[in-house]
Amino acid sequence: MDIWLYFAAKVSELLDTVFFVLRKKDKQITFLHLYHHSVMMIGTWAYLKYWPSETLFFIGFLNSLVHVFMYTYYGLSALGPKVAKYIFWKKYMTKFQMIQFVCIIIHYIVAVRRSECPPASGVAAFVACNVTFFLILFLHFYWQSYNKKSKIPFISVCKSEKEA
Template identity: 50%
Template structure:
């Protein structure tokens, strides 16, 4: 099964963690074992750790990381338009923007590995209800897909647009997490835009689905692998379903239940 990794890397000078699959598989294996089993066993007879200061630094760092990533990709893709949006292929070796593409894609890959700490912090704080299938699946798939693209296709290409949109959403998401950890004297539930973070995550997958569909249908001569576009469509559908289901359960049904007692009270008064 691993013989496929004997094929030469598209990058003649692979960056750390991108050539061999074993480091990435080891990271994901340890992650899955810890958050699903070993971490809970370790915390079984322990009190939740107070990670407030650590979480403040981590979340603020993620805000800066994702915000900077979005700014760079937006500048080059939207303002300078160094790629054709109808067909974004990886730049050939020697292209003036090749190193920029390599390091930006690699920075996104490293950020997806850092995102795994979200779940580790949940375990150490005993917030097990937040460790859903959606949460774990999303984190593992993002790391796996980022690695697979770099190893078998190369850096950048069509997925630059995906990273740009995703980093914008994560900038606001981690800012919300920072406010939650900082506890500035107000209830985090009072932040009116809380539910719109989940909605923005849902919208990003809708946009990704539409964009991949456009390239498939209207750019038949595009050199970007169609199998990767189909994979992106499949993942977008899966995530739309999962995030849509989460949004309905968390916000729509909760608001509906909250409105029912108020209506009942009004009817009794009448």
């Protein structure tokens, strides 16, 4: 039953999109946002229904921990500019999310090789590919949001080559 609460959390996180639309925050509805929350909700449901495994406990715990910090940040920043100016860790939240993805990839590699009840190879491949894609999308977001010199290193190199 507890694991289905995790699925309910994934559904509620997808509702962020509805709140963004209602608050006219269309800029926040990105491919990263829609893809991540959609895949997490559908993937969690399928994983729980068809391939329940102890590997989901680690992923769920780590993901829930990230979300506790993330929603604490959102809650504090919603209190207004007087509080928001003291919240400096948005950049670190993205790093925490990326560390989470690396930990999940490592965990899956170990689970597939050493678990008494490893996930099916197709499930493992789906999870590995999606988590890797999440990591790439979040790296892209991080570079766009926090790198002051250029938006994305490899794109800025390409642009400079075209201009020359």
